[in-house]
Amino acid sequence: MDSKNVTALALTGATVVGLGALAGGHSVSAHFAYADARGSLVKAERLRTLSAGEVRTALGQGGFDASTVRRGVDAYRLTYRTIDTKGRSTTATGLFAVPRGKSGRLTAVSYTHGTTSYKPDAPSVSTTPWAVGPAYTYAGSGFAAVAPDYLGLGKGPGVHPWKDVPSETSASLDMLRAARAFAPRTGHTLDRKVLITGFSQGASSALGLARALQDGADPHFVPKAVAPISGGYDFANAELPALLGGKLESKSSTLYVAYLLTSWQRIHGGIYRTPQEVFKSPYTEHVEKYFDGTTPGPEMFKGMPDRLADLLTPRGWTVLKHPSGTFSAALRTDGEVCGAWTPRMPVRLYRAETDEQATTLNTDHCVTALRARGVTPQVVNLGRPLYQGSLHLGTNVAGTGQIVRWFASLPQR
Structure with a gap:
C-alpha cells in the first residue's frame, strides 16, 4: 500500500474534449443512444501533453526506467459506463495515454494499479510519478496505455470494493472498450491483441482480465500476453x-x-x-x-x-x-485467478526476492496451480529493488521497466 505522498508534477490542467465527436466519430445523438452500454464513453478530458523529455523527467522522479521512452505523451481521463458489484449500471474513470507523433494502430497495454484507499490517488487524478509512471512508460514507449481507476476511485462514484477481482475485471474490460471508442479522436485505433499487466492488487486484476478476454468477454479484444507483478494471488x-x-x-x-x-x-x-x-x-x-x-x-x-x-x-x-x-x-x-483457468498466452510472473507486504508464497502457489493445468509460467525474480524503503513497491518500478521491454520484443502481429 502506498501510504506516502510523493512530489506531484506541475502539469497543465484538464480540458474537456467535445462529446460531439466521441465514440469513434459518432454524432452526439448516436453517442447518447449507446449511453447505457458497458464501456460506452461518458466524457473525455485532456489532462496534459508532455514532450519525451518531460516524460523521462517525470519517470526519473519516481525511479522508473525511462530508457525505452522515445515519444511524448498525450494523457486523458475517460469516464465510462460499467457495472458495480451487483451488476447495476454505474460509471468509472481511468487514465488513457498515447504516444505523440505516432498515428495509426497501437497495441494497448492494460495496467491495473496497486492498492490505494484515497480517491485522488488513482491514476486518472493523481499526477505523482508513482501513480502515472507505468502508463507514461508504456505510452512513451509506443503503446496505448489503458489504466483503469477501478470502481469508486478517481472520479468514480461510491466506495471502492477493494480486492474484488470480478469488479476489477469488469471495470478493466469496460475501460478498454471506452479507450477503443475514444482512440480515433487521438488519431489512433487499438489493435485486437492486448498486453496485460498489473501490480499488487492489480496483479490479480490483470489475470482476471486475461481470463475474461480469453473466454471471449469482448468480440474485439484478445489477450496477447500477461505479466502481473507481486500479486496477492492466494x-x-x-x-x-x-x-x-x-x-x-x-x-x-x-x-x-x-x-x-x-x-x-x-x-x-x-x-x-x-x-x-x-x-x-x-x-x-x-x-x-x-x-x-x-x-x-x-x-x-x-x-x-x-x-x-x-x-x-x-x-x-x-x-x-x-x-x-x-x-x-x-x-x-479471489483465488480463482490462478486456479480456475488455463492461460493460452505467454505468462510471466514478476516478484522480488523477498517481499514485506505480499509474501512470495503467493507467486509460488500461483505457479503450482497453473502447472497443475499444464501451464508453465516464467517467474522473473526482480531481486531487491527499493522504492521509498519498500521492496514491494520497488517491484512495481523495477518490473515496469522489464515488462515494457518484454512486451516490445513480442511479435507485433
Missing part, C-alpha cells in the same frame, strides 16, 4: 497466514486486514454486524471511514494502529483464521 493459503503470523511488515499488515474486512463487509455482508465485533476501540469509530475513499493516505496511516493485536478483537481473529460463510466464499473467488 489470500486464503498464503497472504492471510503470513499477515496473521507476523511474517510481513506489521503496519501494512494491519492496514490490509482492516481494508479487507471493511471492503468485503460492504460487498458481501455477513462478516460482521457492527465494527465493534471485529475491531477494538478506539478504531471502531473511524476504521470504515478511513477506507471509504475520502481519507488521505497519511491521515489514515497515522490513525491506524501499528499492530494487528491492537486492532482486532477475538472475533476478528476468528473470522480471519477460520474463514466461513461469505468470507470463505469470497476467498475462493
Whole structure:
C-alpha cells in the first residue's frame, strides 16, 4: 500500500474534449443512444501533453526506467459506463495515454494499479510519478496505455470494493472498450491483441482480465500476453497466514486486514454486524471511514494502529483464521485467478526476492496451480529493488521497466 505522498508534477490542467465527436466519430445523438452500454464513453478530458523529455523527467522522479521512452505523451481521463458489484449500471474513470507523433494502430497495454484507499490517488487524478509512471512508460514507449481507476476511485462514484477481482475485471474490460471508442479522436485505433499487466492488487486484476478476454468477454479484444507483478494471488493459503503470523511488515499488515474486512463487509455482508465485533476501540469509530475513499493516505496511516493485536478483537481473529460463510466464499473467488483457468498466452510472473507486504508464497502457489493445468509460467525474480524503503513497491518500478521491454520484443502481429 502506498501510504506516502510523493512530489506531484506541475502539469497543465484538464480540458474537456467535445462529446460531439466521441465514440469513434459518432454524432452526439448516436453517442447518447449507446449511453447505457458497458464501456460506452461518458466524457473525455485532456489532462496534459508532455514532450519525451518531460516524460523521462517525470519517470526519473519516481525511479522508473525511462530508457525505452522515445515519444511524448498525450494523457486523458475517460469516464465510462460499467457495472458495480451487483451488476447495476454505474460509471468509472481511468487514465488513457498515447504516444505523440505516432498515428495509426497501437497495441494497448492494460495496467491495473496497486492498492490505494484515497480517491485522488488513482491514476486518472493523481499526477505523482508513482501513480502515472507505468502508463507514461508504456505510452512513451509506443503503446496505448489503458489504466483503469477501478470502481469508486478517481472520479468514480461510491466506495471502492477493494480486492474484488470480478469488479476489477469488469471495470478493466469496460475501460478498454471506452479507450477503443475514444482512440480515433487521438488519431489512433487499438489493435485486437492486448498486453496485460498489473501490480499488487492489480496483479490479480490483470489475470482476471486475461481470463475474461480469453473466454471471449469482448468480440474485439484478445489477450496477447500477461505479466502481473507481486500479486496477492492466494489470500486464503498464503497472504492471510503470513499477515496473521507476523511474517510481513506489521503496519501494512494491519492496514490490509482492516481494508479487507471493511471492503468485503460492504460487498458481501455477513462478516460482521457492527465494527465493534471485529475491531477494538478506539478504531471502531473511524476504521470504515478511513477506507471509504475520502481519507488521505497519511491521515489514515497515522490513525491506524501499528499492530494487528491492537486492532482486532477475538472475533476478528476468528473470522480471519477460520474463514466461513461469505468470507470463505469470497476467498475462493479471489483465488480463482490462478486456479480456475488455463492461460493460452505467454505468462510471466514478476516478484522480488523477498517481499514485506505480499509474501512470495503467493507467486509460488500461483505457479503450482497453473502447472497443475499444464501451464508453465516464467517467474522473473526482480531481486531487491527499493522504492521509498519498500521492496514491494520497488517491484512495481523495477518490473515496469522489464515488462515494457518484454512486451516490445513480442511479435507485433
